[in-house]
Structure formats: structure tokens, C-alpha cells
Amino acid sequence: MYLLVKSLHIIAVISWMAGMFYLPRLYVYHADVKPGSEASEMLKVMERRLLRIIINPAMIATWIFGLWLASLYGWENLKHAGWFHAKLAMVILMQICHAALARWRRHFAEDRNKHPASYYRVVNEIPTLLMVVIVLLVVIKPF
Numbered sequence: 001m002y003l004l005v006k007s008l009h010i011i012a013v014i015s016w017m018a019g020m021f022y023l024p025r026l027y028v029y030h031a032d033v034k035p036g037s038e039a040s041e042m043l044k045v046m047e048r049r050l051l052r053i054i055i056n057p058a059m060i061a062t063w064i065f066g067l068w069l070a071s072l073y074g075w076e077n078l079k080h081a082g083w084f085h086a087k088l089a090m091v092i093l094m095q096i097c098h099a100a101l102a103r104w105r106r107h108f109a110e111d112r113n114k115h116p117a118s119y120y121r122v123v124n125e126i127p128t129l130l131m132v133v134i135v136l137l138v139v140i141k142p143f
Contacts, residue, residue, distance in 0.1 A: 002072045009065035016062050017131055019055035020094070023047060023101050024124035027108065028117045035111035047105045059098055066091070082143035090134045097126050 030043040070078055078084045100123075107113050136142075 002069070005065055005069050005072060009062065009069050012058050012061035012065055015054060015058035016098075017127060019050055019058060020098065020101070020127040021124070023050055023055065023105070024120045024127075026050070027101075027104060027113075027115075027120040028124065030108050031113060031115060031117040031120060035113075040108075040111075044109050047108060051102060051105055055098065055101075059095070081141070083137045083141040086143075087134055087137040090130050090137070094127065094130045094134075097123075097130065 026043055026047050030040065030047070033039040033043065070084075104113070104115075104120075
């Protein structure tokens, strides 16, 4: 059972991260088009579908399978595992990033975006950095 849950967790994480990498890239393009234009309306549809059909369900699955995996591994084994606590903190930061992306999607949907494309180019790097730290913590278990 452990390997099946671990596999499902990895699949969910890959799906979540794919969306987290792509959505800010859509915002880069969206910030450069005129509100109400045909391109803006198309990007609104793409952003909404990406968030609701891929990113949100993948995030929920990541948490479900991750917590299930931790319980199969044994909470007692993780209680003193510093790497696990650090990983959990990074995942919570990823969750905060997810919430910010969802908030900005609403702003774009309402034609209220206040940030330039360059802002979203920087934001686009945050999920990548968090993912790198999370993977290193899980694989190397440095503490």
C-alpha cells in the first residue's frame, strides 16, 4: 500500500507543480494585453480552467496522499525528523503561493490586475525554488 500511495502522491505533486509553473506564465502574457480584448478574454478562460480543473484538484490530491503517506510511514518516525518539518513548512509556503495565484486570477477576471508582466516573471520562479528545496529535503534528509 505504501508504494501505491507514494506513487499517487508523486503524480499529484507533478500535476500541481505543472500548473503552478504555467499559471504565472499566463499572467505574464495577460498583463501585456488590453483588458476586455479578445486575447484577455481567452486568457481568462485558460487561467480559470487551469486553476479549477488541474491545479486545485492536484493540490487537494497532493495533501491527501501526502498525509496518508506520512501516516503509513509513521507519525512517530516523523516526529523528530527535522527534514520533514522543513518540508512541511515549504509545502505550506507553496500553498500560500497557490492562494496568491488564485487571488490574482480573480483580479484578472475582473480586469483589476495591478502588476506588470515583469512582476509575474519573478513570481513564476517562486514555485520552482520551493520545489527544489522540497525535493532536496525529501531525498537527502539533511537533518
